[in-house]
Amino acid sequence: MAILLVVMLTFLIGISEGQLRIGFYAETCPDAESIVRAVVEDAILSDANIAAVLLRLHFHDCFVEGCDGSILIENGANAERHAFGHQGVGGFEVIGKAKAELEVVCGGVVSCADIVALAGRDAIALANGPAFQVPTGRRDGRVSNISLAVDMPDVSDTIQQLKAKFLQKGLTEKDLVLLTGAHTVGSTACFFMTKRLYNFFPGGGSDPAINPALLPELQARCPEGGDVNVRLATDRGSEQTFDDHILQNIREGFAVLESDARLNDDETTKSILDSYFDFLDPLFGPSFEADFVDSFLKMGQIGVKTAFQGEIRRACAAFN
Structure with a gap:
Protein backbone atom coordinates (compact mmCIF):
# COMPACT_ATOMS: atom_id res chain seq x y z
CA MET A 1 0.00 0.00 0.00
CA ALA A 2 2.85 2.40 0.90
CA ILE A 3 4.58 1.72 -2.43
CA LEU A 4 1.31 2.29 -4.32
CA LEU A 5 0.81 5.58 -2.48
CA VAL A 6 4.27 6.80 -3.44
CA VAL A 7 3.73 5.82 -7.09
CA MET A 8 0.41 7.70 -7.19
CA LEU A 9 1.88 10.79 -5.51
CA THR A 10 4.86 10.76 -7.84
CA PHE A 11 2.51 10.51 -10.82
CA LEU A 12 0.40 13.44 -9.61
CA ILE A 13 3.47 15.53 -8.84
CA GLY A 14 4.79 14.74 -12.32
CA ILE A 15 1.59 15.98 -13.92
CA SER A 16 1.71 19.24 -11.95
CA GLU A 17 5.41 19.71 -12.61
CA GLY A 18 4.76 19.51 -16.34
CA GLN A 19 2.37 22.47 -16.08
CA LEU A 20 4.76 24.65 -14.09
CA ARG A 21 7.66 26.22 -15.94
CA ILE A 22 10.59 28.54 -15.52
CA GLY A 23 9.65 32.07 -16.53
CA PHE A 24 5.89 31.50 -16.38
CA TYR A 25 5.32 35.26 -15.97
CA ALA A 26 7.84 36.38 -18.60
CA GLU A 27 5.12 37.86 -20.82
CA THR A 28 2.24 38.53 -18.42
CA CYS A 29 4.29 40.12 -15.61
CA PRO A 30 7.97 40.29 -16.63
CA ASP A 31 9.07 42.07 -13.43
CA ALA A 32 7.33 39.63 -11.10
CA GLU A 33 10.41 37.80 -9.84
CA SER A 34 12.50 40.94 -9.43
CA ILE A 35 9.69 42.61 -7.44
CA VAL A 36 9.46 39.64 -5.07
CA ARG A 37 13.23 39.56 -4.64
CA ALA A 38 13.40 43.28 -3.84
CA VAL A 39 10.73 42.91 -1.15
CA VAL A 40 12.49 39.88 0.35
CA GLU A 41 15.85 41.67 0.28
CA ASP A 42 14.42 44.68 2.12
CA ALA A 43 12.86 42.42 4.73
CA ILE A 44 16.11 40.54 5.34
CA LEU A 45 18.07 43.79 5.62
CA SER A 46 15.71 44.75 8.44
CA ASP A 47 15.80 41.31 10.09
CA ALA A 48 18.28 38.62 9.02
CA ASN A 49 16.07 35.93 10.58
CA ILE A 50 13.42 36.58 7.91
CA ALA A 51 15.36 34.33 5.51
CA ALA A 52 14.68 31.32 7.73
CA VAL A 53 11.10 32.46 8.33
CA LEU A 54 10.33 32.54 4.60
CA LEU A 55 11.95 29.15 4.06
CA ARG A 56 9.80 27.68 6.82
CA LEU A 57 6.67 29.34 5.44
CA HIS A 58 7.13 27.60 2.08
CA PHE A 59 7.66 24.24 3.78
CA HIS A 60 4.55 24.59 5.95
CA ASP A 61 2.45 25.74 3.01
CA CYS A 62 3.45 22.78 0.85
CA PHE A 63 2.83 20.18 3.56
CA VAL A 64 -0.87 21.10 3.88
CA GLU A 65 -3.06 20.99 0.78
CA GLY A 66 0.05 21.32 -1.38
CA CYS A 67 1.93 24.48 -2.36
CA ASP A 68 -1.20 26.59 -2.85
CA GLY A 69 -0.95 29.46 -0.37
CA SER A 70 -3.54 27.91 1.96
CA ILE A 71 -1.49 28.87 5.03
CA LEU A 72 -1.79 32.58 4.14
CA ILE A 73 -5.55 32.75 4.57
CA GLU A 74 -6.87 34.59 7.62
CA ASN A 75 -10.55 33.70 7.87
CA GLY A 76 -11.07 33.29 11.58
CA ALA A 77 -10.15 30.82 14.30
CA ASN A 78 -10.45 27.82 11.97
CA ALA A 79 -7.96 29.15 9.44
CA GLU A 80 -5.13 26.73 8.71
CA ARG A 81 -2.47 29.19 9.89
CA HIS A 82 -3.72 28.79 13.48
CA ALA A 83 -2.98 25.04 13.62
CA PHE A 84 -0.76 23.79 16.44
CA GLY A 85 1.69 22.45 13.87
CA HIS A 86 2.15 25.94 12.41
CA GLN A 87 3.21 27.58 15.68
CA GLY A 88 5.88 30.19 15.09
CA VAL A 89 5.34 30.33 11.33
CA GLY A 90 5.59 33.88 10.02
CA GLY A 91 6.53 35.96 7.01
CA PHE A 92 2.91 36.68 6.08
CA GLU A 93 3.52 40.43 5.96
CA VAL A 94 6.43 39.98 3.52
CA ILE A 95 4.28 37.93 1.16
CA GLY A 96 1.44 40.43 1.52
CA LYS A 97 3.73 43.34 0.67
CA ALA A 98 5.07 41.59 -2.43
CA LYS A 99 1.52 40.78 -3.53
CA ALA A 100 0.40 44.38 -3.06
CA GLU A 101 3.26 45.66 -5.22
CA CYS A 106 0.02 43.46 -13.07
CA GLY A 107 -3.17 42.87 -11.13
CA GLY A 108 -4.70 39.40 -10.98
CA VAL A 109 -1.69 37.69 -12.58
CA VAL A 110 0.76 36.39 -9.98
CA SER A 111 -0.47 33.84 -7.44
CA CYS A 112 0.30 34.04 -3.74
CA ALA A 113 1.49 30.42 -3.90
CA ASP A 114 4.16 31.41 -6.42
CA ILE A 115 5.18 34.40 -4.31
CA VAL A 116 5.79 32.06 -1.36
CA ALA A 117 7.91 29.75 -3.54
CA LEU A 118 9.90 32.62 -5.03
CA ALA A 119 10.42 34.23 -1.62
CA GLY A 120 11.77 30.94 -0.26
CA ARG A 121 14.15 30.68 -3.20
CA ASP A 122 15.34 34.26 -2.76
CA ALA A 123 15.77 33.79 0.99
CA ILE A 124 18.25 30.98 0.34
CA ALA A 125 20.35 33.06 -2.05
CA LEU A 126 20.29 36.09 0.26
CA ALA A 127 21.59 33.88 3.10
CA ASN A 128 24.69 33.15 1.01
CA GLY A 129 23.17 29.95 -0.33
CA PRO A 130 22.84 28.86 -3.98
CA ALA A 131 20.99 30.98 -6.53
CA PHE A 132 18.67 29.00 -8.78
CA GLN A 133 15.43 29.20 -10.74
CA VAL A 134 12.08 27.83 -9.67
CA PRO A 135 9.23 26.88 -11.99
CA THR A 136 6.08 28.94 -11.49
CA GLY A 137 2.46 28.76 -12.58
CA ARG A 138 0.85 27.68 -9.30
CA ARG A 139 -2.65 28.83 -8.51
CA ASP A 140 -4.02 29.64 -5.08
CA GLY A 141 -6.16 27.08 -3.27
CA ARG A 142 -9.71 27.72 -2.14
CA VAL A 143 -9.50 25.70 1.08
CA SER A 144 -7.91 26.65 4.40
CA ASN A 145 -8.89 24.77 7.55
CA ILE A 146 -7.10 24.16 10.81
CA SER A 147 -8.06 20.47 10.78
CA LEU A 148 -6.02 19.84 7.62
CA ALA A 149 -2.73 20.61 9.37
CA VAL A 150 -2.91 17.91 12.05
CA ASP A 151 -0.22 15.76 10.43
CA MET A 152 2.52 18.39 10.11
CA PRO A 153 6.00 17.10 10.99
CA ASP A 154 6.70 17.91 14.63
CA VAL A 155 9.90 18.51 16.59
CA SER A 156 8.98 15.60 18.89
CA ASP A 157 8.36 13.08 16.10
CA THR A 158 10.39 9.88 16.00
CA ILE A 159 12.47 9.22 12.92
CA GLN A 160 9.87 6.66 11.83
CA GLN A 161 7.12 9.28 12.06
CA LEU A 162 9.19 11.83 10.16
CA LYS A 163 9.98 9.37 7.39
CA ALA A 164 6.32 8.38 7.10
CA LYS A 165 5.11 11.99 6.90
CA PHE A 166 7.62 12.80 4.17
CA LEU A 167 6.77 9.60 2.30
CA GLN A 168 3.10 10.62 2.26
CA LYS A 169 4.14 13.73 0.33
CA GLY A 170 6.24 11.79 -2.17
CA LEU A 171 9.50 12.78 -0.47
CA THR A 172 12.33 10.35 0.25
CA GLU A 173 14.61 9.85 3.23
CA LYS A 174 17.22 11.89 1.38
CA ASP A 175 14.72 14.72 0.98
CA LEU A 176 14.06 14.51 4.73
CA VAL A 177 17.75 14.98 5.50
CA LEU A 178 18.21 17.79 3.00
CA LEU A 179 15.09 19.75 3.89
CA THR A 180 15.99 19.41 7.57
CA GLY A 181 19.20 21.10 6.44
CA ALA A 182 17.15 24.28 5.99
CA HIS A 183 17.72 24.72 9.73
CA THR A 184 21.18 25.91 8.73
CA VAL A 185 19.67 29.39 9.07
CA GLY A 186 17.37 30.80 11.70
CA SER A 187 16.41 30.23 15.30
CA THR A 188 13.91 28.44 17.49
CA ALA A 189 12.20 29.27 20.77
CA CYS A 190 12.76 27.64 24.16
CA PHE A 191 9.09 26.62 23.92
CA PHE A 192 10.19 23.86 21.52
CA MET A 193 13.10 22.80 23.77
CA THR A 194 11.44 22.21 27.15
CA LYS A 195 10.51 18.56 26.58
CA ARG A 196 13.89 17.69 25.11
CA LEU A 197 15.81 19.29 27.97
CA TYR A 198 13.73 18.37 31.01
CA ASN A 199 11.10 15.74 30.24
CA PHE A 200 12.43 13.56 27.46
CA PHE A 201 10.62 10.26 26.85
CA PRO A 202 11.34 7.67 28.05
CA GLY A 203 12.61 8.21 31.55
CA GLY A 204 12.45 11.99 31.89
CA GLY A 205 15.51 14.18 32.09
CA SER A 206 17.30 15.34 28.95
CA ASP A 207 17.65 13.70 25.55
CA PRO A 208 20.73 11.46 25.78
CA ALA A 209 21.55 12.31 22.16
CA ILE A 210 22.56 15.84 23.18
CA ASN A 211 26.34 16.18 23.24
CA PRO A 212 27.45 16.70 26.89
CA ALA A 213 29.30 19.83 25.79
CA LEU A 214 26.05 21.30 24.44
CA LEU A 215 23.61 20.37 27.20
CA PRO A 216 24.62 22.97 29.82
CA GLU A 217 24.62 25.66 27.13
CA LEU A 218 21.05 24.81 26.10
CA GLN A 219 19.88 24.58 29.69
CA LEU A 232 18.48 30.30 20.12
CA ALA A 233 20.14 29.42 16.82
CA THR A 234 19.13 26.13 15.20
CA PHE A 254 25.10 19.36 18.52
CA SER A 275 27.93 10.96 2.75
CA TYR A 276 28.48 14.74 2.81
CA PHE A 277 31.60 14.38 4.94
CA ASP A 278 33.55 11.59 3.24
CA PHE A 279 37.16 12.65 3.80
CA LEU A 280 38.29 10.27 1.05
CA ASP A 281 36.28 12.04 -1.62
CA PRO A 282 35.75 15.71 -0.66
CA LEU A 283 35.87 17.02 -4.23
CA PHE A 284 33.78 14.43 -6.06
CA GLY A 285 31.28 13.46 -3.38
CA PRO A 286 27.71 14.79 -3.18
CA SER A 287 27.11 18.52 -2.88
CA PHE A 288 24.81 19.57 -0.06
CA GLU A 289 23.85 22.79 -1.85
CA ALA A 290 23.05 21.09 -5.17
CA ILE A 302 3.65 18.94 -3.94
CA GLY A 303 -0.06 19.12 -4.73
CA VAL A 304 0.15 22.28 -6.82
CA LYS A 305 -2.95 23.68 -8.49
CA THR A 306 -2.49 24.80 -12.09
CA ALA A 307 -4.52 25.87 -15.13
CA PHE A 308 -8.20 25.99 -14.10
CA GLN A 309 -7.61 24.71 -10.58
CA GLY A 310 -7.66 27.28 -7.80
CA GLU A 311 -7.62 31.02 -8.32
CA ILE A 312 -5.36 34.07 -8.39
CA ARG A 313 -6.15 35.90 -5.17
CA ARG A 314 -6.38 39.66 -5.09
CA ALA A 315 -5.02 39.63 -1.53
CA CYS A 316 -3.10 36.70 -0.09
CA ALA A 317 -4.92 36.59 3.24
CA ALA A 318 -8.41 36.21 1.72
CA PHE A 319 -10.20 34.14 -0.88
CA ASN A 320 -11.60 36.13 -3.81
Whole structure:
Protein backbone atom coordinates (compact mmCIF):
# COMPACT_ATOMS: atom_id res chain seq x y z
CA MET A 1 0.00 0.00 0.00
CA ALA A 2 2.85 2.40 0.90
CA ILE A 3 4.58 1.72 -2.43
CA LEU A 4 1.31 2.29 -4.32
CA LEU A 5 0.81 5.58 -2.48
CA VAL A 6 4.27 6.80 -3.44
CA VAL A 7 3.73 5.82 -7.09
CA MET A 8 0.41 7.70 -7.19
CA LEU A 9 1.88 10.79 -5.51
CA THR A 10 4.86 10.76 -7.84
CA PHE A 11 2.51 10.51 -10.82
CA LEU A 12 0.40 13.44 -9.61
CA ILE A 13 3.47 15.53 -8.84
CA GLY A 14 4.79 14.74 -12.32
CA ILE A 15 1.59 15.98 -13.92
CA SER A 16 1.71 19.24 -11.95
CA GLU A 17 5.41 19.71 -12.61
CA GLY A 18 4.76 19.51 -16.34
CA GLN A 19 2.37 22.47 -16.08
CA LEU A 20 4.76 24.65 -14.09
CA ARG A 21 7.66 26.22 -15.94
CA ILE A 22 10.59 28.54 -15.52
CA GLY A 23 9.65 32.07 -16.53
CA PHE A 24 5.89 31.50 -16.38
CA TYR A 25 5.32 35.26 -15.97
CA ALA A 26 7.84 36.38 -18.60
CA GLU A 27 5.12 37.86 -20.82
CA THR A 28 2.24 38.53 -18.42
CA CYS A 29 4.29 40.12 -15.61
CA PRO A 30 7.97 40.29 -16.63
CA ASP A 31 9.07 42.07 -13.43
CA ALA A 32 7.33 39.63 -11.10
CA GLU A 33 10.41 37.80 -9.84
CA SER A 34 12.50 40.94 -9.43
CA ILE A 35 9.69 42.61 -7.44
CA VAL A 36 9.46 39.64 -5.07
CA ARG A 37 13.23 39.56 -4.64
CA ALA A 38 13.40 43.28 -3.84
CA VAL A 39 10.73 42.91 -1.15
CA VAL A 40 12.49 39.88 0.35
CA GLU A 41 15.85 41.67 0.28
CA ASP A 42 14.42 44.68 2.12
CA ALA A 43 12.86 42.42 4.73
CA ILE A 44 16.11 40.54 5.34
CA LEU A 45 18.07 43.79 5.62
CA SER A 46 15.71 44.75 8.44
CA ASP A 47 15.80 41.31 10.09
CA ALA A 48 18.28 38.62 9.02
CA ASN A 49 16.07 35.93 10.58
CA ILE A 50 13.42 36.58 7.91
CA ALA A 51 15.36 34.33 5.51
CA ALA A 52 14.68 31.32 7.73
CA VAL A 53 11.10 32.46 8.33
CA LEU A 54 10.33 32.54 4.60
CA LEU A 55 11.95 29.15 4.06
CA ARG A 56 9.80 27.68 6.82
CA LEU A 57 6.67 29.34 5.44
CA HIS A 58 7.13 27.60 2.08
CA PHE A 59 7.66 24.24 3.78
CA HIS A 60 4.55 24.59 5.95
CA ASP A 61 2.45 25.74 3.01
CA CYS A 62 3.45 22.78 0.85
CA PHE A 63 2.83 20.18 3.56
CA VAL A 64 -0.87 21.10 3.88
CA GLU A 65 -3.06 20.99 0.78
CA GLY A 66 0.05 21.32 -1.38
CA CYS A 67 1.93 24.48 -2.36
CA ASP A 68 -1.20 26.59 -2.85
CA GLY A 69 -0.95 29.46 -0.37
CA SER A 70 -3.54 27.91 1.96
CA ILE A 71 -1.49 28.87 5.03
CA LEU A 72 -1.79 32.58 4.14
CA ILE A 73 -5.55 32.75 4.57
CA GLU A 74 -6.87 34.59 7.62
CA ASN A 75 -10.55 33.70 7.87
CA GLY A 76 -11.07 33.29 11.58
CA ALA A 77 -10.15 30.82 14.30
CA ASN A 78 -10.45 27.82 11.97
CA ALA A 79 -7.96 29.15 9.44
CA GLU A 80 -5.13 26.73 8.71
CA ARG A 81 -2.47 29.19 9.89
CA HIS A 82 -3.72 28.79 13.48
CA ALA A 83 -2.98 25.04 13.62
CA PHE A 84 -0.76 23.79 16.44
CA GLY A 85 1.69 22.45 13.87
CA HIS A 86 2.15 25.94 12.41
CA GLN A 87 3.21 27.58 15.68
CA GLY A 88 5.88 30.19 15.09
CA VAL A 89 5.34 30.33 11.33
CA GLY A 90 5.59 33.88 10.02
CA GLY A 91 6.53 35.96 7.01
CA PHE A 92 2.91 36.68 6.08
CA GLU A 93 3.52 40.43 5.96
CA VAL A 94 6.43 39.98 3.52
CA ILE A 95 4.28 37.93 1.16
CA GLY A 96 1.44 40.43 1.52
CA LYS A 97 3.73 43.34 0.67
CA ALA A 98 5.07 41.59 -2.43
CA LYS A 99 1.52 40.78 -3.53
CA ALA A 100 0.40 44.38 -3.06
CA GLU A 101 3.26 45.66 -5.22
CA LEU A 102 2.56 43.06 -7.89
CA GLU A 103 -1.13 43.96 -7.99
CA VAL A 104 -0.20 47.54 -8.87
CA VAL A 105 2.01 46.42 -11.77
CA CYS A 106 0.02 43.46 -13.07
CA GLY A 107 -3.17 42.87 -11.13
CA GLY A 108 -4.70 39.40 -10.98
CA VAL A 109 -1.69 37.69 -12.58
CA VAL A 110 0.76 36.39 -9.98
CA SER A 111 -0.47 33.84 -7.44
CA CYS A 112 0.30 34.04 -3.74
CA ALA A 113 1.49 30.42 -3.90
CA ASP A 114 4.16 31.41 -6.42
CA ILE A 115 5.18 34.40 -4.31
CA VAL A 116 5.79 32.06 -1.36
CA ALA A 117 7.91 29.75 -3.54
CA LEU A 118 9.90 32.62 -5.03
CA ALA A 119 10.42 34.23 -1.62
CA GLY A 120 11.77 30.94 -0.26
CA ARG A 121 14.15 30.68 -3.20
CA ASP A 122 15.34 34.26 -2.76
CA ALA A 123 15.77 33.79 0.99
CA ILE A 124 18.25 30.98 0.34
CA ALA A 125 20.35 33.06 -2.05
CA LEU A 126 20.29 36.09 0.26
CA ALA A 127 21.59 33.88 3.10
CA ASN A 128 24.69 33.15 1.01
CA GLY A 129 23.17 29.95 -0.33
CA PRO A 130 22.84 28.86 -3.98
CA ALA A 131 20.99 30.98 -6.53
CA PHE A 132 18.67 29.00 -8.78
CA GLN A 133 15.43 29.20 -10.74
CA VAL A 134 12.08 27.83 -9.67
CA PRO A 135 9.23 26.88 -11.99
CA THR A 136 6.08 28.94 -11.49
CA GLY A 137 2.46 28.76 -12.58
CA ARG A 138 0.85 27.68 -9.30
CA ARG A 139 -2.65 28.83 -8.51
CA ASP A 140 -4.02 29.64 -5.08
CA GLY A 141 -6.16 27.08 -3.27
CA ARG A 142 -9.71 27.72 -2.14
CA VAL A 143 -9.50 25.70 1.08
CA SER A 144 -7.91 26.65 4.40
CA ASN A 145 -8.89 24.77 7.55
CA ILE A 146 -7.10 24.16 10.81
CA SER A 147 -8.06 20.47 10.78
CA LEU A 148 -6.02 19.84 7.62
CA ALA A 149 -2.73 20.61 9.37
CA VAL A 150 -2.91 17.91 12.05
CA ASP A 151 -0.22 15.76 10.43
CA MET A 152 2.52 18.39 10.11
CA PRO A 153 6.00 17.10 10.99
CA ASP A 154 6.70 17.91 14.63
CA VAL A 155 9.90 18.51 16.59
CA SER A 156 8.98 15.60 18.89
CA ASP A 157 8.36 13.08 16.10
CA THR A 158 10.39 9.88 16.00
CA ILE A 159 12.47 9.22 12.92
CA GLN A 160 9.87 6.66 11.83
CA GLN A 161 7.12 9.28 12.06
CA LEU A 162 9.19 11.83 10.16
CA LYS A 163 9.98 9.37 7.39
CA ALA A 164 6.32 8.38 7.10
CA LYS A 165 5.11 11.99 6.90
CA PHE A 166 7.62 12.80 4.17
CA LEU A 167 6.77 9.60 2.30
CA GLN A 168 3.10 10.62 2.26
CA LYS A 169 4.14 13.73 0.33
CA GLY A 170 6.24 11.79 -2.17
CA LEU A 171 9.50 12.78 -0.47
CA THR A 172 12.33 10.35 0.25
CA GLU A 173 14.61 9.85 3.23
CA LYS A 174 17.22 11.89 1.38
CA ASP A 175 14.72 14.72 0.98
CA LEU A 176 14.06 14.51 4.73
CA VAL A 177 17.75 14.98 5.50
CA LEU A 178 18.21 17.79 3.00
CA LEU A 179 15.09 19.75 3.89
CA THR A 180 15.99 19.41 7.57
CA GLY A 181 19.20 21.10 6.44
CA ALA A 182 17.15 24.28 5.99
CA HIS A 183 17.72 24.72 9.73
CA THR A 184 21.18 25.91 8.73
CA VAL A 185 19.67 29.39 9.07
CA GLY A 186 17.37 30.80 11.70
CA SER A 187 16.41 30.23 15.30
CA THR A 188 13.91 28.44 17.49
CA ALA A 189 12.20 29.27 20.77
CA CYS A 190 12.76 27.64 24.16
CA PHE A 191 9.09 26.62 23.92
CA PHE A 192 10.19 23.86 21.52
CA MET A 193 13.10 22.80 23.77
CA THR A 194 11.44 22.21 27.15
CA LYS A 195 10.51 18.56 26.58
CA ARG A 196 13.89 17.69 25.11
CA LEU A 197 15.81 19.29 27.97
CA TYR A 198 13.73 18.37 31.01
CA ASN A 199 11.10 15.74 30.24
CA PHE A 200 12.43 13.56 27.46
CA PHE A 201 10.62 10.26 26.85
CA PRO A 202 11.34 7.67 28.05
CA GLY A 203 12.61 8.21 31.55
CA GLY A 204 12.45 11.99 31.89
CA GLY A 205 15.51 14.18 32.09
CA SER A 206 17.30 15.34 28.95
CA ASP A 207 17.65 13.70 25.55
CA PRO A 208 20.73 11.46 25.78
CA ALA A 209 21.55 12.31 22.16
CA ILE A 210 22.56 15.84 23.18
CA ASN A 211 26.34 16.18 23.24
CA PRO A 212 27.45 16.70 26.89
CA ALA A 213 29.30 19.83 25.79
CA LEU A 214 26.05 21.30 24.44
CA LEU A 215 23.61 20.37 27.20
CA PRO A 216 24.62 22.97 29.82
CA GLU A 217 24.62 25.66 27.13
CA LEU A 218 21.05 24.81 26.10
CA GLN A 219 19.88 24.58 29.69
CA ALA A 220 21.45 27.95 30.48
CA ARG A 221 19.62 29.56 27.55
CA CYS A 222 16.37 27.73 28.31
CA PRO A 223 16.21 27.14 32.09
CA GLU A 224 13.37 25.06 33.44
CA GLY A 225 10.47 27.38 34.21
CA GLY A 226 12.14 30.21 32.30
CA ASP A 227 10.94 32.42 29.45
CA VAL A 228 9.80 30.09 26.67
CA ASN A 229 10.06 32.91 24.11
CA VAL A 230 13.85 33.20 24.33
CA ARG A 231 15.36 32.27 20.99
CA LEU A 232 18.48 30.30 20.12
CA ALA A 233 20.14 29.42 16.82
CA THR A 234 19.13 26.13 15.20
CA ASP A 235 22.60 25.80 13.64
CA ARG A 236 24.96 26.49 16.52
CA GLY A 237 27.93 28.47 15.20
CA SER A 238 26.59 29.25 11.73
CA GLU A 239 23.04 30.50 12.13
CA GLN A 240 23.03 33.21 9.46
CA THR A 241 24.85 31.43 6.63
CA PHE A 242 23.37 28.77 4.40
CA ASP A 243 25.91 25.90 4.49
CA ASP A 244 26.33 22.25 5.49
CA HIS A 245 27.41 23.13 9.04
CA ILE A 246 23.99 22.03 10.32
CA LEU A 247 24.63 18.48 9.07
CA GLN A 248 27.96 18.38 10.89
CA ASN A 249 26.28 19.56 14.07
CA ILE A 250 23.64 16.84 13.77
CA ARG A 251 26.28 14.13 13.26
CA GLU A 252 28.22 15.23 16.34
CA GLY A 253 25.29 15.57 18.75
CA PHE A 254 25.10 19.36 18.52
CA ALA A 255 21.64 19.43 16.96
CA VAL A 256 19.47 21.95 18.78
CA LEU A 257 16.08 20.69 17.61
CA GLU A 258 14.99 17.22 18.67
CA SER A 259 13.73 16.30 15.20
CA ASP A 260 17.13 17.21 13.71
CA ALA A 261 18.89 14.90 16.17
CA ARG A 262 16.61 12.01 15.19
CA LEU A 263 18.37 11.79 11.81
CA ASN A 264 21.10 9.94 13.69
CA ASP A 265 18.60 7.31 14.90
CA ASP A 266 18.14 5.64 11.51
CA GLU A 267 20.76 3.80 9.50
CA THR A 268 19.60 5.25 6.18
CA THR A 269 19.32 8.89 7.21
CA LYS A 270 22.58 8.66 9.16
CA SER A 271 24.39 7.29 6.10
CA ILE A 272 23.02 10.19 4.04
CA LEU A 273 24.38 12.64 6.61
CA ASP A 274 27.76 10.90 6.56
CA SER A 275 27.93 10.96 2.75
CA TYR A 276 28.48 14.74 2.81
CA PHE A 277 31.60 14.38 4.94
CA ASP A 278 33.55 11.59 3.24
CA PHE A 279 37.16 12.65 3.80
CA LEU A 280 38.29 10.27 1.05
CA ASP A 281 36.28 12.04 -1.62
CA PRO A 282 35.75 15.71 -0.66
CA LEU A 283 35.87 17.02 -4.23
CA PHE A 284 33.78 14.43 -6.06
CA GLY A 285 31.28 13.46 -3.38
CA PRO A 286 27.71 14.79 -3.18
CA SER A 287 27.11 18.52 -2.88
CA PHE A 288 24.81 19.57 -0.06
CA GLU A 289 23.85 22.79 -1.85
CA ALA A 290 23.05 21.09 -5.17
CA ASP A 291 21.12 18.30 -3.49
CA PHE A 292 19.23 20.76 -1.28
CA VAL A 293 18.10 22.67 -4.36
CA ASP A 294 16.80 19.43 -5.90
CA SER A 295 14.81 18.62 -2.75
CA PHE A 296 13.54 22.20 -2.45
CA LEU A 297 12.26 22.12 -6.02
CA LYS A 298 10.70 18.70 -5.48
CA MET A 299 8.91 19.95 -2.37
CA GLY A 300 7.66 22.94 -4.35
CA GLN A 301 5.74 20.61 -6.67
CA ILE A 302 3.65 18.94 -3.94
CA GLY A 303 -0.06 19.12 -4.73
CA VAL A 304 0.15 22.28 -6.82
CA LYS A 305 -2.95 23.68 -8.49
CA THR A 306 -2.49 24.80 -12.09
CA ALA A 307 -4.52 25.87 -15.13
CA PHE A 308 -8.20 25.99 -14.10
CA GLN A 309 -7.61 24.71 -10.58
CA GLY A 310 -7.66 27.28 -7.80
CA GLU A 311 -7.62 31.02 -8.32
CA ILE A 312 -5.36 34.07 -8.39
CA ARG A 313 -6.15 35.90 -5.17
CA ARG A 314 -6.38 39.66 -5.09
CA ALA A 315 -5.02 39.63 -1.53
CA CYS A 316 -3.10 36.70 -0.09
CA ALA A 317 -4.92 36.59 3.24
CA ALA A 318 -8.41 36.21 1.72
CA PHE A 319 -10.20 34.14 -0.88
CA ASN A 320 -11.60 36.13 -3.81
